[in-house]
Amino acid sequence: MNNTDMPYGNDSTKMQVMYDQIKSIANNESILKWDVGASTSIDTSVQVDKGEAKQLKGSQRQALTIRVWNKKGLIGITNTSDFTKDGLKKALLGAQKASEFGNKNETPEFSPLCKEEIDELNRPLSINGDIQDLFNSLKIAESDLLDRHEDIKAIPYNGIAESLSERFYFNCESAFRYTKISQSSIYLYAMAQQENRKPRSAGSVRISNCFDDLDINGCINEAAEKTIAHLNYQNISTDKYLVCFTPEAFLDLIGAFSTMFNARSVLDGVSISKKESIGKQIAVPFLSIFDNGLHPSNIGACPFDGEGTPTKKICLLRNGILENFLHSEATARSFGVLPTGHAGIGAKVSVGPDWLDVRGDNNSPQNKESLSYKDSTRDFVLIEGLNALHAGVKPSQGSFSLPFDGWIVRNGEKISIEAATIAGDINQVLNSIIKVEAEQIITTQGISPHIWVEDLKITGEA
């Protein structure tokens, strides 16, 4: 099945209907300036428990943000899930009322790029649509994973899901943006336990634009491999270690500190970067970081941001030097640059990265350490995944203390670490990198090679 129709009309015709309704209401209420960002989606998901369907779930969601500029030029917003004409009127009037409390010191405007041409994504657009197919696929995956090892006792967290979503932006000056994406995903999180030993767990996730491309076997293999490997565990002594971050772990860490690249955070004083940090060396000279929301492997790619600005690739850090910040319209105006396509929509517009692309300079003489996560002769700690980022990272201070899943690697032998945390400072990490490996690996949140850092403090649970 390849049904990609949406429930309330289809494609940009729906946007046109909504545009006409809002325009009519705005005219009647003498609202001269407004814009709208909205999304709709149809989601289906399944969870299983030992071959039985546990919960089958479907939802139809819609959300819309209306912004109104009043006669004093102040902005107000309202969010709603009610797309009826009455709902839209209520939202428009609510935004008008909220504009009385608009911030006189900083008023967002329409993005100067909201009518620029955007690239078509040309991603596959397809959903399976049959929940029984999803259930059967997950049931087989669960059974397969359970059969991989006698100590794998359960797959307590599992799910397979697909969604079809639309996103649009338009304003009273006839800017129109519309996109539609489909997405499928599977996650398998297994729990294994040997007699008189602690339970161990590990998992895997795969996402794709359509169900047929979903790498279910890859997900099973990775979950099984990790879970089995973690059965052989031991304590780690509290000390400083040579650490190798997997691409997933390094992207998690950089993502958690992405306020260092965020112009909104810089202006608010909650970033470790300052306006004048641009052009400064903040990392080793063989590390570069880009944000590339349009990368072909970014399954959730959207060709425009919440203000209608086209998404584009931007260099944040080149050879260790901070080159650009991520911007909304308002922050870009404040910095005297153009918006970068990383904005949300609101009275105070948020800014955030799309999909990070981390890479090293293999010609750099400083990137010379002969380290490889596959066959290093040195003892090190391999950080497979960082946990509790929301709690253990202080982006405004630069410090972190995070539990992790990982390995002690001695003489090439990997032994799982029972439980431990890694602590440090992001500036210290960026300047203590001794190797950026050559091979970039695609993850669900970006692309990065393995990254080696010296002297990071690890606390083992005694």
Add this chain to the structure above:
Amino acid sequence: MTLETNSKQILETVISKGSSAGADIVEVFIESTDSVSLLAENDIVTSVSPSFGVGAGIRVFKGAKDGFVSTNDLSPTGLDEALIKALGMLGLSTNEQNTDKFNGLEQLRDYTLNKNKWIDLIPDLEETREILLTGTKFLDVYGKKISVRRSSYSRILQEVIVAASDGTYAKDIRLNQSFGLNVLASDADKRASIGRRYGTSSSPTTLKEWDAESSAQEICESAGKMLYADYVEAGQMPVILANKFGGVIFHEACGHLLETTQLERGTSPFSDQIDKQIANTAVTAIDEGVTEGAFGSISIDDEGMEPVKTKLIENGILKNFISDRAGEIRTGHKRTGSGRRQGHNFAAASRMRNTYIAAGEYSPEDLIESTNNGLYCKSMGGGSVGPTGQFNFSVEEGYLIKNGKLTNPVKGATLIGEAKEVLPRISMCANDLDLAAGFCGSISGNINVTVGQPHIKVESITIGGR
């Protein structure tokens, strides 16, 4: 608010249709929300964000399986389509004409009485703005080296109707408000961020009654101390956790493992421990939804059941689990009025309400004086718990204890452990039980909860640091 009780006939039609199709239970949850949030930064309100919405969630059980569908379309057709989808997930069809066991909805249990006037008692946007700006002003008055001052407010007014094929038919209005202050202090390369958040339910005038000045004083004092604090040394040591938000550790590390959702997954180490000693005899723990005004209090849960005060642990012995409708079906543990969800897009799940360790016999000073070399955690940051009970929590404000006295402030501490191993090490509980508001994110979304405890002493815990 928009929900009308004359929808009874529509609801009965939907439920009857589902029941006739062969469903064991059909449940409809309808909500209308009216929310607003404000943010003040330094001396300006930078964001006013109202939102409203409507939606329904239809859940159908057949044996232990359930199908759940949510929609924003509350028309009879929209509800009918959602029902058909939910039934279809379980292989049921409205074409089937089984015996309809549904006997109609009971008389409406209306919990909205006296709550309709709340909307008139809540401070309006103008008044809310003034209160928030007063808060940031006090941060300026009492703070030194403060570079960012923030105050924020969030209010959700939610009207719900719950109807189910067992006759359940109830209506309620919930009002949840939270507000707080945050600062970032900085001096050269030193930085410290401190925040406090408060929350109430069913208390429309709570923001007007907030003593922003004393909150600002407390936060500024803490920020001043933490700005120049040294990093804590990693290691094992006794820990004293302050009352109020210190209870977040029990909530995360133990409370979640006592939800039937965890029993269903087989991830709780306590699943077969009823009437067994799982904690030190000093520990008695309760989960309830009835403390007046507490952030996790509810008149009915999201499955229409009144909350039961549930003793989880009594003198160290496990007594009860936290259960919802699905939990009762799948694990046999009786419902406790704990079926909760963020909104109509989520199926209800067994979730905590107001969860706390009961007061003990000691004074807080007794606990500190009994400790030669340890860590006093005055204020906790966030934390998380892994699928098999491993927890970690950051300490926002900590002090070393030397020879029974509080000494230097320390930063960067993370408490690490496993509930099963730490519960027996809670050796002393003080007599100063107090509660704090928080948000809990889990399977059925983000919900408002209360955590709490008196000062407690844990004899030994791993501290992650530098």
